[in-house]
Amino acid sequence: MNPTHPTQPSLVFIHGFLDGADVWDDLVRHLGDQTTGALRVDLSGMGARAGEPGPYSLERFAADVATQVRALSRPVVLVGHSMGSQIAELVAQRLDEQVRGLVLLTPVPLRGAGLPDDAMRPFRALGSNPAAQRELRRNLSVTLDGAQLERLGQLGDRVDAAAVGTFVDLWNNGHPSGAEASRYRDPVLIVRGGGDAFVTAEVISSGVTPRFEAPTVTSIEHAGHWPHVEQPEALARIVGAFLANLGAASHLAGMPVAPQGWTRAFEHKSADAFADTFDPNVTLEASVLAKPVVGREQVKTVMAAASKIYEAISFTHEARHELRDYLEWKVQAFGGEQMRGITVLTKNAQGKIIHVAIHHRPLGGALKFSAELARVLQGQVDTSFFYRGA
Template sequence: MILELQGKAAYCYTGGKAFDPQLPTVVFIHGAQNDHSVWALQSRWFAHHGHGVLAVDLPGHGRSAGPALASVEAMADWLLAVLDQAGVTRALLVGHSMGSLIALETAHRAPERVRALALLGTTYPMKVSDALLATSRDDEAAAIDMVNIWSHSTMAHKLASPVPGFSVMGGAQRLMARMSAINPDHLFHTDFSACNAYANGEAAAASVRPPTLFIFGRQDMMTPPRSTKLLTAAIAHGKVVQVDAGHSLMSEQPDAVLGALAGFAASLD
């Protein structure tokens, strides 16, 4: 589904079903240098099990027009505009990595719009090393290689892959390379800089009242579970689930992530 925001296309994948704002809405928000497709299994399941699904492409990513937005705050405002345009009053927000910060800031800015939060591969502050920031600016292909290796728990094929022989790492590499081809204007650096600069996470977390689910990869090197204590302490009512994966937990352990999300959503009824 393509919406128009201030004359620019905003793409939302609806999970293979026509979007119905009267159904309980689940909004999926991807991370840096990604698009809606990282939620392929989870978004389709929810769309075929009684939910309205909006898996967004953030500006400058996938099928949404650019430029990419330079701050988490601007992306949260954009997401609220998407909800307005789609006729959604309240939603379960599901965000991964950079997307988790967007979900958190959205809940802070418009708490009445957020039914619940699911934050995957999250941490705060979400600092990016100076070396990786510089590489993402000067050699995006090298940055993609680095992040792809660090985002997975192993280079071996996963038994949980959707089809035999499917390369989880290969798929992630191709997706990030495609984002570079679509938007060559330092997209990775823009995304990483937004994560690195976001300074409202502690205040935003302290303001969260809706039910919250954290899903962490036990072997996550990008946002390691040990770095999440500020968020989990600030949102003390949040439930924590760990899966046997790295940072790319939706593709490494798709069924485990889906099971955690489905159970969480069912608990809201």
């Protein structure tokens, strides 16, 4: 396909364990025109394709979905739920530039859930027990009413009982590529249900967000493992905003921030890497500091510590005027919390940074970050430089 095709990305929906394409009906209705040309996939062995025989694997699912997406011949945004999020990641890796965005909904980590055999036994038994399947869905949801629960249950009833255990092992064991950073570098939105007892905030912060460059992470209250069924209107607003941001940023495609000493220092996260960019008399001012930090040794110590608090950082825009560089960025810290900001670097005639001004937002995140810096740098930098709480 032509990656510069002007068409708005089409949504591709990939359902999860024991579900089918019909599970997206309510979300599609609330998204309205944004789902024009959308593709709702039925995975082999589930949904309308429940009669298709194995062998089943995440690779087989990903290859099948990738073939369907290639046939669309236009850019797409992949939306994967639970086990479907594992497949969406694999498809994104295969299709590269055709995938403009990735939405992971209550995602099982690509490396797998890694649950022990005792915990997996009830899941493997669901295929021969429709009542247990419905009870599991009830326990992992917050607001499913009787009709919604039965609709989901009927999707699961279609699945061959012998295949259920195979599907369980697939999402629990995961894929080998989940053990390393994702090769997918474009925007990622991660959404969990606030009441989901299965894909918890800890599961996401430890197994999903670290693999991506500054993903957007959000939670929907009064929803469990199926936010697209429990709170489709709220999810539609979140996905709609994500799509709007993709459109607003599309004109910047192909214009990444040029690598330089400052951005490379964040990659290395070492004091020496920052020191290489600084003039001996450099001054650091920031919204997370109570007063300026002066001198290369102190500034490099603060910056190295700050870079290690960030779980992920992405430099998104750059501008330059004479001896000043302006860098816009977004970061993730504290288990998936998002912050954004702008850094202004002023250089001397020798090209060394003489002044750094860093502006974080929002205020709550900046104050939390300042307090964490104080904790990390205790004994190295005087606490009077940082926010000390009420």
